[in-house]
Amino acid sequence: MEENSNNQKAYLYDNTKCIGCRACQVACKQWKNLPAEKTEFFGGPGYQNPAKLSSSTFTLIKYHEEVEEDKLKDWVFFKEQCRHCLEPACVSACLVKALEKTPEGPVIYHENLCMGCRYCMISCPFDIPKFQYHKVIPLIQKCNYCYDRLEEGLLPACSQTCPSGAIKFGTRGELIEEARERIFKNPDRYVNHIYGEHEVGGTSTLCISSVPLEKFGVRDVGTTPIPSYSKQFLTAVPVVIIGAATFCTALYWIAKRREAVAEAENKTEIKEE
Amino acid sequence: MASLAATYGRGAMTNHWGDIANSDCVIVIGSNPAENHPLSFKHVARAKDKGAKLIVIDPRFTRTASLADIYAPLRSGTDIAFINSIINYALANNLVNQDYVLTHTNASFLINPDFDITDGIFGELKDGKYSKATWGLQKNTDGTIKKDPTLADPACVYQQMKKYFARYDFETVSKITGTSVETLKKVADTICATHEPDKAAVIMYAMGTTQHTVGTQNIRTYAILQTLLGNIGVAGGGIDAMRGESNVQGSTDFGLLFHIIPGYLKCPAVEHVDLKTYLEKCTPKTADKQSANWWGNYPKYITSLLKAFWGDNATAENDYAFNYLPKTGGGYSHIAIFEAMEKGTIKGCLLLGQNPAVGGPNANIERKALGNLDWLVAVDLWETDTSVFWKRPGTNPADIKTEVFLLPAASSVEKEGSVSNSSRWAQWRYAAVTPPGEAKSDLWIISQLYKKLKESYNSGGKFPEPIVKLSWNFGGEEPDPNLVAKEVNGYFLADVDFPDKGKSFKKGDLVPGFAFLKDNGSTSCGCWIYCASYVNEGNMMARRKRSDPAKDTIGLNPEWAWCWPVNRRIIYNRASCDAQGNPYAPQKPVVKFNWETGKWAGDVPDGPWPPLKKQDGTNNPEGKYSFIMTAEGHACLFADLADGPFPEHYEPLESPVSNLMSKQQNNPAIKIWRKDEIGKSEQYPIVATTYRVSEHWQAGAMSRNLPWLAELMPNAFVEISNELAVEKGINNGDKVKISTIRGAIDIYALVTSRLKPFQLNGSTIHEVGIIWHFGYAGLVTGPSANELTPHVGDANTMIPEYKAFLCNIEKAIGV
Incomplete structure (x- = not known):
């Protein structure tokens, strides 16, 4: 490390x-x-x-x-x-790997993966990630x-x-x-x-x-x-308590959101043309 | 600039931006480079990294001060007293570069024995004008100046200076400036340490210095100090006048001032009835054979300029069309023009990229004056406060009869041409994109204007010749900037041989340098100092080669663009050497004389002549003095200006205190326009100054319309001290009313520890600072600080006194 x-x-x-x-x-x-x-x-x-x-x-x-x-x-x-x-809380908190610590150093954001849960915001000790509350399809924004x-x-x-x-x-x-x-x-x-x-x-x-x-x-x-604060805790949580229904709902939500993001991106591109 | 010209012969930054990195001591006074010239700070930072000390002298603790080794507060308008005390300290303690002073300055010259200052006046003064009868130098029978190389004669400049500046001791000066004696001494010790021949200090100044009724003499104090310390012409030294905009240097080089025409030639006056009279008045003479007296070439430069203007229509028979040039009767400074506009004697006004409704002093008067015009043409990127003056808050557009035209202009990235920076570098740049909509380049606009004027004059009019006979060969509808630049450089108009130089040129060749210009009509040159910028080999301004730092140890970068004069990066550079041509600072030489080749090595030397002394120390009759632009070849510690040969402290026109130095309260040589508009300290006890910030640009038309910059500073504000805030019951962020005798504005208060009241001779004086970028037009708007400032200017240059005036402040009611 x-x-x-x-x-x-x-x-x-x-x-x-x-x-x-x-x-x-x-x-x-x-x-x-x-x-x-x-x-x-x-x-x-x-x-x-x-x-x-x-x-x-x-x-x-x-x-x-x-x-x-x-x-x-x-x-x-x-x-x-x-x-x-080096060990970003936001990356760790993100359930869908929308935030990534790159090998080069920067912590980057994949907006097409983001489901907008804002866990990253809550987890950041420096209060850095911000949310586009004013947008229909809000994204997380940061350096x-x-x-x-x-x-x-x-x-x-x-x-x-x-x-x-x-x-x-x-x-x-x-x-x-x-x-x-x-x-x-x-x-x-x-x-x-x-x-x-x-x-x-x-x-x-x-x-x-x-x-x-x-x-x-x-x-x-x-x-x-x-x-590292959450590692021990998370490993102790039995996998079974994650209900299947919750899991499916989350999957559905993520899929919908990805479509919406993609659509919004298409629209922007068309507009720019 | 008037001051630098009077002291050294040229009104320009002596060194260049990158050279600041070579300094041992960076003195910032009357400027705020971290905020207003932020890129210059790259070089300050480099100097600091190498151990240089940064001294910041300012009424406010600025962002520049935040990085200073020594911060010295002073009350606005007291620079002369401040620096004079350091000059006194240097003279009294012999902290001067003796060899430099003797070799390169007029310290040894003998002054008229009657010269003196009495009650703050230098001899005879009538209606604000000095007779200068006692300011002369003593002359020998052959016309040369009497000198005392021992510097012992009581009449010599050096002894006169010792006597004169002795009046400015730290204790007295502290009572004027409000700076503590300890700080004055600390500053003096740090600066004077650079009197060692191999050390250098640089002074960085800007509008905080010039915008005073004593602006020119402010700079004189810097010039005298730096000359005594041997800091002119050397690497890391100099007086760096930082221009307020990217091409201000270019604009003055090309005569965009009321008293000069291109190349700092004098604007012909009514009494100059013909070219001969003009040349007699303007060409300096010397009887000293060792003085190069470069301005003695004046006839060549004006003749070549006239040939550039009127081409074949300028002939020896018609005085090269000298009488086609307009003659000034005086009174064309900014303030004078707006006073005339207000009286209705000026009917029309063409403003290119200027916003006097915000930037002009006493802005309410200037806005009103615009309404007295028949027509106003504004050439700008978009609507500015000035071009919409007719619908400003509080006016009824129907009451204003002025017809206003707005011509959309191309921005700097939408047109090709050269820009001259403070370093005197002319840098060529290309259009990156085409201008939007109907926007046109300045060249196109001026060219069309000329062509239409010519059409009109072709069908008659009073004195049509200057217009219809003008030479105008710049291509088609969109003029080619290369053709303009070539005309600026100059052509040979006939085949010319120079047997003494072993060169000959054909008609149509570009002139390779101003040493080849002629006074017989065989050369043209649109601006003699730019001769050599565009030559047969190509456009020198377009060069972009960086030097190898291992070889170019002081970073002259001679192949990056081009600089006037003749690509000399540090002017007066022969003064960086002793009389035998050896550098005072061998570790960072600017030039050095090579006795084997008989030539100077390094930067382009300030004149090709060999040193004054031979290697064996005997006199060299071939040698010339180093300050070739002054008539006598020396830097002028004693100089000829409108308001005195030495700088004397006077209070600003509006001041809370009496002048401690003499009975003369204000500069006696200034013109006061509005006597009933001078605020008194009983009513207006607080000193005010105005300033700029890095987030906004000048009168704000460009930055207040850019959302990203507007976001950073969305409002106008005044900075006030905690002490004043407590006294007046003001909290940070409150709206306050600031009033002067000329007007009042409601503005946000920023309460800060960065301003402190001054203790002056037992009384406490407050000072506040107001940013002046705001006006009523644009994305973010606010009151203009210039609604408060006076219509009074410097005695030499007429630059308005924006930087020191009196106000009162109170918590605003109902806002």
């Missing part, structure tokens, strides 16, 4: 290099062709907008004024997005590290566009080494912690920061992979 994860694609977000310009937010929407949200004044501290991640906002810069004894010490930023866990771009040898849109070098894309092992070196060289600049190295068993989105991420409302999620 360790060796494999070291070779996975990952990125290191260093908020001591971030200028909070939000070019990443726009680049994400542009590449994914996501609609803008209707916002008002500021949705969070500083310049934050929209107020939170949503089915049309996959990444979000958050702002924090670090004040000590009534004196501003620093203005710091944090890029919120999918962590692409997929621009998997389509990676397949073409391109960087994710956000990291491609970052003007100040705050986002570095690479392999996880090397990035952890680099993060460690940056902290070692400038111990006064950073909290001595690589966020994502061990959180929930490790994530592919790594972060080093000048302030504890709790300041941005990031919860302490521990170092145990979320799926």
Whole structure:
């Protein structure tokens, strides 16, 4: 696992290099062709907008004024997005394998498999996956590290566009080494912690920061992979209690939904022609 | 830019964007590159990675400040006092590059012994104009300047500076700027550390510097400081004027200002009755044989320009059609034009990609002025606040008689041509897609306009010659930008031999460089500084080759596009060497003289001449001084500007405090348009400034209509300190009313620790910052900060004072 994860694609977000310009937010929407949200004044501290991640906002810069004894010490930023866990709770929770942890690293979503149960949303310790409540056939939406771009040898849109070098894309092992070196060289600049190295068993989105991420409302999620909590329990549940009727209903529902998704996709294509 | 021209001879960024990475100390003042020039921050980040210190001097703690090693707050409008204190510190502690100062600057020149400053005034001043009688330099009988190479003579520039700047000690300045003495000293120590010959600091400035009644002198302080430290012409040094838009550099290069014509030639004035008079006035002279005095070539450039304009119709007999050029009587600055429009003396207005209803100072006046026009033509991507001014909130369209035409324009990706960035790089680009609907390129629009005008003038009119005789050979209905670029570069109009250069050219050849331009009508050139951009070998601006970093250690990238002048990436680069041509910073040389080949190696040298001294240290009569664009060949620590040869602190037109430096409250050389519209601190006690953010673009027409950007910042807002918020009972997100003597707006309040009240000489002064991108048209709308700003401009350039004025603030009622 360790060796494999070291070779996975990952990125290191260093908020001591971030200028909070939000070019990443726009680049994400542009590449994914996501609609803008209707916002008002500021949705969070500083310049934050929209107020939170949503089915049309996959990444979000958050702002924090670090004040000590009534004196501003620093203005710091944090890029919120999918962590692409090494052992993702969402993948584990998904009954139909609509979410997949790819060998390359990104956690991707197969919309044609999704039955819309939203277990992934409930399971995610970072509250990342979002649901298209407003759509007739809603899908789960979240960052997929621009998997389509990676397949073409391109960087994710956000990291491609970052003007100040705050986002570095690479392999996880090397990035952890680099993060460690940056902290070692400038111990006064950073909290001595690589966020994502061990959180929930490790994530592919790594972060080093000048302030504890709790300041941005990031919860302490521990170092145990979320799926491991349920493994024991699930293996103990006798298979027989899953009623045949329930099983069939679920199958029927999934089949119908797949048809509907396919139909919707066809319609979109026709429309675009 | 006026300031850089007066100090060094050229009004442009001295270095280039990528060169910031070579710096040891990046000084950000009057700018906010992380937000307004975010791509520049790539290079700042590279410099920081190599250990450079970042100093940010700003009234607000900005996103740039968030990455600073030192953040120094200062009250808006006090840059001169701030930087003068550092100049004083450098002079008093001898933290200057002595060899540089002596070799490359006019420090040793002797000034008129009567020169002095009394009560904030430099000698004789009448109706806001200096006689400049005492500003002259002492001359020898042969006309050369008297110098004292020991720098000991009390009349020499250096000694005069020591005396002058001594008035700006940290304690006094702290009371003006509100910066603590400790911070001033820390900033001074960090910057002055770069006086070491192999160290360099760069100053990055923008509109926070220029948009003041003392804007030009603000930049003068930077220029003087950087020159004393030996930071001009060197890698990682310079004064980087960051232009507000992608092609602003191009627009000034091509004369889109009221006082210049292409190539920074002076706009002919009424008193220039013929070409001879104009040339006598405009061509600088020197008696010093070692001064290259490059502007001495002025006649070649204006003659070639006239030949480009009027072709065969420009002849020696008719002064090369000099009198076809319009002559200015003055008064064509932005403010003056809108004042005239308001009075009804200007009847029509053609605006290309401009949105003064939001961007102009005292915007309510400017909107009203638009309504006094007979016609307005707006050339834009879509409707802007300006083109719909006639139906703005609070107006009755029926009451406005102005006929408004909106011409749909092609966007930057829909047309071919060159764009000149702040680095002076002209970068060619191609049309990616065709313009939608009826949208047309600017070239097409101007060309059609010209052709229709010519048709009209062909059937008569007053003075039709300048129009009907114009040379206009740019292809068919859609002009070919290549033909325009070639005309800009210039052609040989006859076979010409240059025996001294061992070269000869045929009629029709493109001129390979401005050293080949002639004043006898045998060459044309639409903008002399762009000569060599499009040559027989091809379009140099279209080049896209990156250098090998192993060979090009300071990242000049000479084969990436093309830059003026003659592809010189760092101007004044001969000043990066001592008098014998050896680089002050051998680890990052820009140029170095090779005594074996007799040539400079590295960047294109600023003039081909050998160094001033030979290898054995004796004088080299062939050598020339390094600042070839000033008449005397030296960087001007003492310079000729409208409001003084040294920068003096004056308060902004509206200020909450009295000037601590002298009895003279405001810059004495400014023109005040509306005397009854000067806010007093009793009524308006709070300092206000305006600014931009990375999420929006200028007057917002382009960004407020883009949903993704509108989402990020959907409303106009004012940033206020926690202290002021408590005082006024304002909470974050409340609507507040900001009022000045000119108007009032209701706007969201962002309460932040990033602004702090200033302690000035015992009193507490608050400052607020308002973003100015908003207006009444577009996807997201909001009140315009410029409804509040004054109609007053800088003494030299007339750039409006957007950045410091007085306001009051209170919680808005009923919103």
